[in-house]
Amino acid sequence: MAVKMHILVCGGTGCISSQSDRLAEALKEALAKRGLAEEVKVVLSGCFGFCEQGPIVKVAPDNTFYVKVTPEDADEIVAEHILKGRKVTRLLYKDPKTAHEVSDSKHMDFYKKQMRIALRNCGFIDPENVNEYIARDGYEALGKVLTSMKPQDVIAEVKKSGLRGRGGGGFPTGLKWEIASRFSADQKYVICNADEGDPGAFMDRSILEGDPHSVIEAMAICGYAIGATKGMVYIRAEYPLAVKRLQKAIEDAREVGLLGKDILGSGFDFDVELRYGAGAFVCGEETALIQSLEGNRGEPVSKPPFPAERGFYGKPSNVNNVETFACVPPIILKGADWFASIGTEKSKGTKVFALAGKVNNVGLVEVPMGITLREVIYDIGGGIRDGRKFKAVQTGGPSGGCLTEKHLDTPIDFDNLLEAGSMMGSGGMIVMDEDNCMVSVAKFYLEFTVEESCGKCTPCRVGNRRMLEMLDKICQGKATRDDLNRLRELALIIKDTSLCGLGQTAPNPVLSTLDNFFDEYLAHVEEKRCPAGKCKDLVRYVIDPEKCKGCTLCAKVCPADAISGKVREPHVIDQDKCVKCGACYTACKFGAISRS
Amino acid sequence: MSNKIKSLDELRKIKQSVKEGTELREKGQEIDKMIEVKVSMATCGIASGAREVMAEMIEEAKRRGLNNVVFTQSGCMGFCHSEPTIMIVRPGEEPVLYGNVKGTERIKEIFDHVIEKGEMVDGMIPTSYRTSHE
Numbered sequence: 001m002a003v004k005m006h007i008l009v010c011g012g013t014g015c016i017s018s019q020s021d022r023l024a025e026a027l028k029e030a031l032a033k034r035g036l037a038e039e040v041k042v043v044l045s046g047c048f049g050f051c052e053q054g055p056i057v058k059v060a061p062d063n064t065f066y067v068k069v070t071p072e073d074a075d076e077i078v079a080e081h082i083l084k085g086r087k088v089t090r091l092l093y094k095d096p097k098t099a100h101e102v103s104d105s106k107h108m109d110f111y112k113k114q115m116r117i118a119l120r121n122c123g124f125i126d127p128e129n130v131n132e133y134i135a136r137d138g139y140e141a142l143g144k145v146l147t148s149m150k151p152q153d154v155i156a157e158v159k160k161s162g163l164r165g166r167g168g169g170g171f172p173t174g175l176k177w178e179i180a181s182r183f184s185a186d187q188k189y190v191i192c193n194a195d196e197g198d199p200g201a202f203m204d205r206s207i208l209e210g211d212p213h214s215v216i217e218a219m220a221i222c223g224y225a226i227g228a229t230k231g232m233v234y235i236r237a238e239y240p241l242a243v244k245r246l247q248k249a250i251e252d253a254r255e256v257g258l259l260g261k262d263i264l265g266s267g268f269d270f271d272v273e274l275r276y277g278a279g280a281f282v283c284g285e286e287t288a289l290i291q292s293l294e295g296n297r298g299e300p301v302s303k304p305p306f307p308a309e310r311g312f313y314g315k316p317s318n319v320n321n322v323e324t325f326a327c328v329p330p331i332i333l334k335g336a337d338w339f340a341s342i343g344t345e346k347s348k349g350t351k352v353f354a355l356a357g358k359v360n361n362v363g364l365v366e367v368p369m370g371i372t373l374r375e376v377i378y379d380i381g382g383g384i385r386d387g388r389k390f391k392a393v394q395t396g397g398p399s400g401g402c403l404t405e406k407h408l409d410t411p412i413d414f415d416n417l418l419e420a421g422s423m424m425g426s427g428g429m430i431v432m433d434e435d436n437c438m439v440s441v442a443k444f445y446l447e448f449t450v451e452e453s454c455g456k457c458t459p460c461r462v463g464n465r466r467m468l469e470m471l472d473k474i475c476q477g478k479a480t481r482d483d484l485n486r487l488r489e490l491a492l493i494i495k496d497t498s499l500c501g502l503g504q505t506a507p508n509p510v511l512s513t514l515d516n517f518f519d520e521y522l523a524h525v526e527e528k529r530c531p532a533g534k535c536k537d538l539v540r541y542v543i544d545p546e547k548c549k550g551c552t553l554c555a556k557v558c559p560a561d562a563i564s565g566k567v568r569e570p571h572v573i574d575q576d577k578c579v580k581c582g583a584c585y586t587a588c589k590f591g592a593i594s595r596s
Numbered sequence: 597m598s599n600k601i602k603s604l605d606e607l608r609k610i611k612q613s614v615k616e617g618t619e620l621r622e623k624g625q626e627i628d629k630m631i632e633v634k635v636s637m638a639t640c641g642i643a644s645g646a647r648e649v650m651a652e653m654i655e656e657a658k659r660r661g662l663n664n665v666v667f668t669q670s671g672c673m674g675f676c677h678s679e680p681t682i683m684i685v686r687p688g689e690e691p692v693l694y695g696n697v698k699g700t701e702r703i704k705e706i707f708d709h710v711i712e713k714g715e716m717v718d719g720m721i722p723t724s725y726r727t728s729h730e
Contacts, residue, residue: 008621060621060624085636085668106628264602
């Protein structure tokens, strides 16, 4: 019988951790049991981006989108939807705005405003099957380049497209290739930076897991353009599934001759190797990455010479990030003008963001440059969770900064974000509501950079630690106005004097919160008060004797036995014993406990 | 596939031969621009051979080289007297329902006229209801 349906099961790390691999097996069993195995194909695909609602199951061609599916649901899906054409309503996605089920992905706000270039095959093809990639124009761009373009034409095309590095810096990719092509050597290298380090960002992992061949193809195109025959992927060993799929993709590509000697009869040789990183944030910086690739400590070295001149083993090397590479094949096939027609004046194409925090729809989204934060947060993200008020959005991870309500309508691109005091970074986007304390947010990111500083230069190693101590002091209510001034001064010095990008950008979260939320810092310092109620040392829980009914519930939930009082009489919190966990505050049914 | 791909032409040939593997998904993405044939798969439909009809129609579309037709299933359409029932939705047009779609001749007729030319044939089920979604 003819194949009438495909059931796509998300095989990304997120969904597999909630047993989507078992779910795929259960679906196959249920299909076999009903004699449908020949009519329906089950495909373990890459990430759909809607990770929070995983495991995701999508049915083609009717686009039904099931969320939070467990292996136990497999039988019902097959018996109802696949056999009898009735969608399983309870597994459909519910729109947070209307509280109605949405029948298919075409009607989901999460997908409507997205435009997928880098993620074009994620959640669509089976990443472990090279044929499915080929069916989606895979390796056609490499073929076009090898048979009908000169290396300088390729570089010109990428330059014209306006593609800029997606890893954080935003350096023009075509220009980078051009510089690397100018240096001649017996061996040159194409290096793929898959050391995704920003907390919360996982687009590179999803691309490698969902569409590994796109990166391999782009590396070969880059190799042809700059005159390199070897490619290295520096990938963190913490991404076992990405490593496995990439490894398989490399082997498959070699087997069919899309990697190796004389690719497509053009005389061009290219091969790719993997190198594992131990997951150090600093190794995302290209010189530190190259040090680590060579087997040395992952410490940055000063530039120039740039890697394009002396990189891996002293040979000319070109380093690009995973998402940047994934954009290259469509640029070659559809043309630079097509790509340049998307986006803003100086930022072309699309960008993948890892949308997280207090939004309804958490996940991976790819949007055209120039979209506003409001559209991303309220349309795609479905608004702030639990109807709370938006406060800020953090972009760019530990190197970025916080944007506030006044930036909501700013078109997102590299330059606008910089101007607003943040940065694109690798595309982390963490949304915060009124319950987030901005001083604590700055502290969180600084803790990360202090931990990840390689220790080579003093401003970063010592300066960031001193900054963190000051933030601690502020959160404990022990700081003065002077400390705020010193904090800013130190931040600016670290920015100016650090050796590499890690140190130069580490003070950004502090500076941008100082700029945008100075009143919150002041409240901590002068009033010894945390407006969001997050800084434990500054919070006081008090029971209002007027409202307290003496139900004893608070005393029961208090883990520190700090609440005393008789039944039906007002209770009292012993401030010396209170650990400020907030359990009583949540438990009280009469709103008698106040937090200040 | 253990043979090496030796040229761009060979790659394109392979692409043609493997395209079918992901075709259903491609059609799903473009479903708004496709002629959608919904087959009613209620118990009465299945008992009257809806599954076989759907498979036959998929084969027929393939034989005719029609790339703009996509087949989906639906639950009970409520026309148990005329099963198997199909609903044909041409982009931008009102859906049309046909009953008793069974047998090579009937399927051929529907393809010749309704699907390929947008004409009407006998056996149409008139519908005048609206659903709560409209």
